[in-house]
Amino acid sequence: MQSEQGAYQLYIDGQWVGNQSGKTFPVYDPSTEEVLADIVEAGAYEVDLAVQAARRAFDSGPWASSTPQSRARILFNLAAKVREQLTPLAEMETRNTGKPIVEGEGDIEAVAEVFEYYAGLATKIPGLVNPVSANALSLSLKEPIGVAGLIVPWNYPLLMAAWKLAPALAAGCTCVLKPAEQTPLTAMMLAQWFEEAGLPPGVVNIVNGFGESCGAPIVEHPLVDKIAFTGSTEVGKSIVKLAANTLKRVTLELGGKSPNIFFADADWEASIDGALFGIFINQGEVCSAGSRILVERSIYSKFVEAMAAKAKTIRLGAPMDRETRMGPVVSKDQYDRVSSYLAIGRGEARLASGGGRAVQFDKGYYIEPTIFYDVDNSARIAREEIFGPVAAVIPFDAEPDAVRIANDTPYGLAAAVWSRDIYKAFRVVKQLRAGIVWVNHMQPTCVEAPWGGYKQSGTGRELGPWGIEEYLETKQVHINLSEKPIGWY
Numbered sequence: 001m002q003s004e005q006g007a008y009q010l011y012i013d014g015q016w017v018g019n020q021s022g023k024t025f026p027v028y029d030p031s032t033e034e035v036l037a038d039i040v041e042a043g044a045y046e047v048d049l050a051v052q053a054a055r056r057a058f059d060s061g062p063w064a065s066s067t068p069q070s071r072a073r074i075l076f077n078l079a080a081k082v083r084e085q086l087t088p089l090a091e092m093e094t095r096n097t098g099k100p101i102v103e104g105e106g107d108i109e110a111v112a113e114v115f116e117y118y119a120g121l122a123t124k125i126p127g128l129v130n131p132v133s134a135n136a137l138s139l140s141l142k143e144p145i146g147v148a149g150l151i152v153p154w155n156y157p158l159l160m161a162a163w164k165l166a167p168a169l170a171a172g173c174t175c176v177l178k179p180a181e182q183t184p185l186t187a188m189m190l191a192q193w194f195e196e197a198g199l200p201p202g203v204v205n206i207v208n209g210f211g212e213s214c215g216a217p218i219v220e221h222p223l224v225d226k227i228a229f230t231g232s233t234e235v236g237k238s239i240v241k242l243a244a245n246t247l248k249r250v251t252l253e254l255g256g257k258s259p260n261i262f263f264a265d266a267d268w269e270a271s272i273d274g275a276l277f278g279i280f281i282n283q284g285e286v287c288s289a290g291s292r293i294l295v296e297r298s299i300y301s302k303f304v305e306a307m308a309a310k311a312k313t314i315r316l317g318a319p320m321d322r323e324t325r326m327g328p329v330v331s332k333d334q335y336d337r338v339s340s341y342l343a344i345g346r347g348e349a350r351l352a353s354g355g356g357r358a359v360q361f362d363k364g365y366y367i368e369p370t371i372f373y374d375v376d377n378s379a380r381i382a383r384e385e386i387f388g389p390v391a392a393v394i395p396f397d398a399e400p401d402a403v404r405i406a407n408d409t410p411y412g413l414a415a416a417v418w419s420r421d422i423y424k425a426f427r428v429v430k431q432l433r434a435g436i437v438w439v440n441h442m443q444p445t446c447v448e449a450p451w452g453g454y455k456q457s458g459t460g461r462e463l464g465p466w467g468i469e470e471y472l473e474t475k476q477v478h479i480n481l482s483e484k485p486i487g488w489y
Helices: 044-059 068-084 086-097 101-121 157-171 185-191 211-220 233-243 268-284 297-311 332-348 399-407 422-431 464-469
Strands: 010-012 015-017 024-029 034-040 128-130 136-144 147-151 174-178 204-206 226-230 249-253 259-262 292-296 350-353 370-373 390-396 414-418 436-439 472-480
Touching (some): 024 086, 044 204, 068 157, 233 249, 268 297, 268 390
Parallel strands (some): 370 390, 414 436
Antiparallel strands (some): 010 015, 136 472, 350 370
């Protein structure tokens, strides 16, 4: 996995390989700012090698003739390996991302669950017999789309990789995976066990690098049939433009500015917990983060006070400390980005808690859990995705007002509604323009349920049977049962 110089190599066609340029780049521990590892950097040349390997594996290798049962066994083997190696995987995920170890362990457990779910689904991809009026048998067959380019983010590195790898492999596709350049280490660890799990060479290839020099060549490559991307809306738009040249199928899970709506009749303690959890879990580096907290005016002042008081008790600390509930953000770039929004917020709203660097740490990209209130929905901190521990609390007067504010955003990934009144809760649910809506909760994610957004939060869905459909083509087969000539001429 590592070269003589100690850099993590690329994984192409079942082999650990170097690159043509000799370039490497560092990845960091965001809690100490120290280099964790050096990574061999892939460019267009290495991407082409990976795509060619995936193409051969799909078109003529053993994967081309693999059965759903054999693919299922391989995915179950990968899941078992993840469970066996949960501790080192979680520790590496924690060191590379800065998330608390208890969250890292939960993430890796979820990785195993995703592989297990799609292992089970691999043998349950049915076709159809279409009831046509002609004297014929009409079939609809499901077939793998081909070579899938998978580009994943840094906030849940291995879990986001699993969300894409598992359904793609279950469907029978081959893959070129590009982890985020900030957090590639757990994906490289997983690749160590591909051969042991039974994956033939070329079925999964991993290339590490940067968006323009590594990601773009994957998107533009004519032998890649499908792109699955999770990341920012800005990058998602550029991917659509690049993919248009070859008319690839594209699925995108992009940004969000999700409303977390609290009515006066909601359970008080659960609501305060839900408001904080919705935005501060994983340091706020969550695409579905409840970053806009909408509170009914009759409880607004008391709600803000309670949120601020509880936010000050959140345990910031070293990610490997099991008592830590918030670590540093992932990188210096992200720290600078979030800090710039803290400055913007101070000019747009009032500050209830936080608002700066966590001063108790000499090193590391630590930011205080921050709550702005009296935020207007037109403010930048209410409209732009910050992707950090920054909440914008907005008052509303009544149910229609809450729905209007909630939907007044270019995004539509997730939303939550808190109320004891089930009639009111479901009236609001039906009106929210979001792909995921929680009632009296915020952020639970089930592998069995669809994940994806409306509007500029993306296209397509991941997880559940919806996720595997994104890697399948539908073929119509018409079998004539009449032996007579057509007779047209």
